[in-house]
Amino acid sequence: xxxxxxxxxxxxxxxxxxxxxxxxxxxxxxxxxxxxxxxxxxxxxxxxxxxxxxxxxxxxxxxxxxxxxxxxxxxxxxxxxxxxxxxxxxxxxxxxxxxxxxxxxxxxxxxxxxxxxxxxxxxx
Numbered sequence: 001x002x003x004x005x006x007x008x009x010x011x012x013x014x015x016x017x018x019x020x021x022x023x024x025x026x027x028x029x030x031x032x033x034x035x036x037x038x039x040x041x042x043x044x045x046x047x048x049x050x051x052x053x054x055x056x057x058x059x060x061x062x063x064x065x066x067x068x069x070x071x072x073x074x075x076x077x078x079x080x081x082x083x084x085x086x087x088x089x090x091x092x093x094x095x096x097x098x099x100x101x102x103x104x105x106x107x108x109x110x111x112x113x114x115x116x117x118x119x120x121x122x123x124x
Contacts, residue, residue, distance in 0.1 A: 002026045002113040004096050009118030012086055016122070020081040022096030022115055033102035034072060034079045035111060038092035038120075045095070045108060051079060052103040059104050064090075086122045093117040 008020040022034070031053035039045040049060045049070040058070050067086075072079040079096060097111035105111060 002028060002032070002098050002100075004098060004113055004115035006094060006096050006115045006118040009094060009120045011121045011123065014086060014088055014122055014124050016086050017082070017084045018086065018120060020083065020094055020096075020118060020120070022079045022081075024077040024079075024098065028077050030100040033099045033105045034070075035097045035099075035105055035108075036070060036079075036081045036094060037097060037108055038090075038094045039117075040089075040092040043092075047106050047108060048094070049081065050104040050106060057104050059106060083120070086120075088122045088124045091120060091122050093119050 003025045006022050012018055035050040036048040037045050038048050047061050051058045051070045051072055055072050067084050069082040095117045096115045098113040099105045099111045
């Protein structure tokens with residue numbers, strides 16, 4: 001089992017930045033693909049970004065490409081999502097997820113472990 005805890009959410013004005021963190025604990029001795037997803041009010045959860053175990057491969061949703069950057073520090077068992085140039089439409093609960101023994105994973109149904117989420121609100 002792996003436990004994931006997100007942090008770093010909050011309220012920010014449009015154009016601002018936030019950095020989300022996702023700390024992993026438990027059985028972290030495997031090579032995990034990690035991902036970020038988000039769910040806006042009244043909408044389904046959607047893919048944001050994913051990163052391979054080594055950090056060498058990343059992938060982004062078109063809606064965040066060029067504004068968000070995913071990274072990881074395996075020594076700290078933490079992944080990050082740097083979010084710049086935030087827009088009101090980025091408002092959502094952001095979740096991190098983990099999938100063992102994979103490189104990158106885009107489909108949320110394939111992830112095995114999920115955090116509880118952190119709220120990001122972008123005001124106009």
